[in-house]
Amino acid sequence: MLYMHDLLQESGLMRFLPTALTRIPLSGLFLHTHGMTPGGLFVIKASPRYTEADLISKAFACGAVVVLKEGETVEFQRVEKGWIVSIPRILDQLLSLCDYFYPNRPDHTVAVTGTNGKTSVVHFLSQLWGWAGYPWATLGTIGALSSRPDFHFQTASLTTPDVVSTARFFHQADECGIQYAAVEASSHGLDQKRLGKGPFEVGIWTNFSQDHLDYHKTFQAYWQAKSRLFAIVAKYAIVHASVPDQDQLFEICRKKKVAVSLYGNPSCPAFYQPLKIQPDGAVIHIQIESFQWQGFIPLMGLFQYDNLVAALYAFYLMGGSLSKVGPFLGSITAPKGRLEYAGSHEGGRVYIDYAHSPDALKKVLETLRLHTKGKVGVIFGCGGDRDVGKRLFMGRVASDYADWAIVTNDNPRTEDPWKIAMDILKGCLKGELIFDRAEAIQKGIERLNQGDILLIAGKGHEQGQIVEDQIMPFCDLQQARQWLSL
Structure with a gap:
């Protein structure tokens, strides 16, 4: 006290x-x-x-x-x-004040940043730690989770909660005997110092593309916000080879005496290679320095294999045995709302995903194209009171990478849904406009034929639709399964 x-x-x-x-x-x-x-x-x-x-x-x-x-x-x-x-x-x-109230932290901590992939990397880490027998806790977009049933933590629904909540999360985890913890580090959270002083044993940067420019204004400011993670990392920085301005990042880490490792292509010490794409996953080869593994991964998406490599590399650098967890990789699962299978209709499959940036939507649609010879359709929208500039590009991605698209509401907040839709349709000439999201999902499912895939994008795990300042109950997965069961 x-x-x-x-x-x-x-x-x-x-x-x-x-x-x-x-x-x-x-x-x-x-x-x-x-x-x-x-x-x-x-x-x-x-x-x-x-x-x-x-x-x-x-x-x-x-x-x-x-x-x-x-x-x-x-x-x-x-x-x-x-x-x-x-x-x-x-x-x-x-x-x-945080140091006074919540001074303790687990021995091993990881923070993950990137435009996309944060939730998946954190989720994969929790599974690796679980297979290794390590008590763990995670904090991010889908909430606070733990292997310990006596760990109970409540916080606001943000990717990176406020600095006090984050400090309290680590303190309570340590008090519960949890030795391993991972958190998502959003650009807003890093810019506003919500992760506190750290230090984190490992920092991971998954990728970098357009998002949140309503807040950061420029790509440079967005990059600078992301890079602040490595000012509070103590030992290891794991960075995807596609992240730009690596010289600046290396200099930040050099001054902090943080070891930097790249991943993502065969010239890096950690990477994967797809061997055979299948409808529900892929046979891939994984290499983490001298460790090699080959087998079937029940995950959809090349980007998810990158995320898995990042998690495996962090696990390894923190002293984990890759040979111990290797036999379990064939049972790894994706987090809720990340290319989550909802069901099928007339031989066509329906998936739910959180993709709400141009790059994320592009990668998911490219992924689904690899897993089918049929048509790929998408239902999506853009959030109100958020990055207006990405709407045109979201529309173009849907137009370029899907066979058909339905534009609908996705958290319009206080903005006029008609204006949001018009901004999107400027780039999505093939888009059909259906404002009511439930109706859009119904119409999308009815369009499916044998071998087709429908992607319902943007909300993923979310359980509500934000209109004005009210959160109306709404779940893409429940809506889809309701129509699929008819």
Whole structure:
């Protein structure tokens, strides 16, 4: 249990603290009321949805005993349910506050960044650790998962949660005896320092292509955000050979004395080669330095074999035995919503995937083309209030790599769905517009013939459709299986 006295004794603010405040026990540090425990210390961040007064009221209602907020000077206010403390530059102190509250980390940690593939690499790592008998935990787009049934962690639905939640995740994992942990590192999360100070034993960069330019504005700024991962990596950097500006990345790692290894083609120490593509996977050859493996992998997609190689390489560099996990590779599974098989209709197959960037959609459609001699159709949209520039390219990818396409809603948020659709259709001349996503899925399934494949792209594992500020229940997999069962 920590006290305000413990937190501020090195900050120069102790002389201002009322005696009653120094003795208040604090159960934890929180930036969100979701999952907050009674007796918590709540730090206010500016919010477009709530006023400062609303956040203070909500924090106390959820059990906070002290609320920290930004102020020009140090001030303390006693209120009915606790204390409100104003401190200058409070967000600058968050990393130190995290160290006080959540100082522990598992012995072996991995952070994975990249435009696509983060979830899959983390998921594959968890399976490798499980086969090796290592207790593990992961955090990312599909939530917090663990091999330990006594590990329970709640956080907001972000690829990379806030810095406090991330620190708490590692601390709780360590307290549960978990030795191996992997997290997804989004460009937003890296830019906003949500991963804290690290250090991570291994950092992985899977690929780099257009996305999130509504936030980063330029490719250079996007690249810089991704590269920040390696400033908090302690030992190994694993980078796909296709990632641009490798000289800059090597220099970052050289200054940190981090060993850099490339993967992804035969000139690299880690790569795969496809030997025979089959409808439900492929026979491939994998090489990780001197280790070699050959056999059937029940995964769809060349990009997934790259992701598996990245996970295997990280596992190996962290001391894992590849010969021990090799016999299990034939049973590896993809994460939920990543080329997930939904069922069949009239001899045609239906898959669900999270692809929501031009490069991801292109790779998935190219993959499906390899696994069928029939036609490939796609249902997709683009999110509202997000990167407008990618919509045209998403449309072009669908037009170039699918035989037919249906453009539909995908989290329009506060933006006009008609405008989003028109932006996409400028690049997708073969696209049919069906705003209602459930109807689009029904019509897409009805178009299937023997040997065809339908891809329902964009939402993957998601369980809702965001319209305005409301999340309406919606699941692509459930909708597809509903129509497939008729």
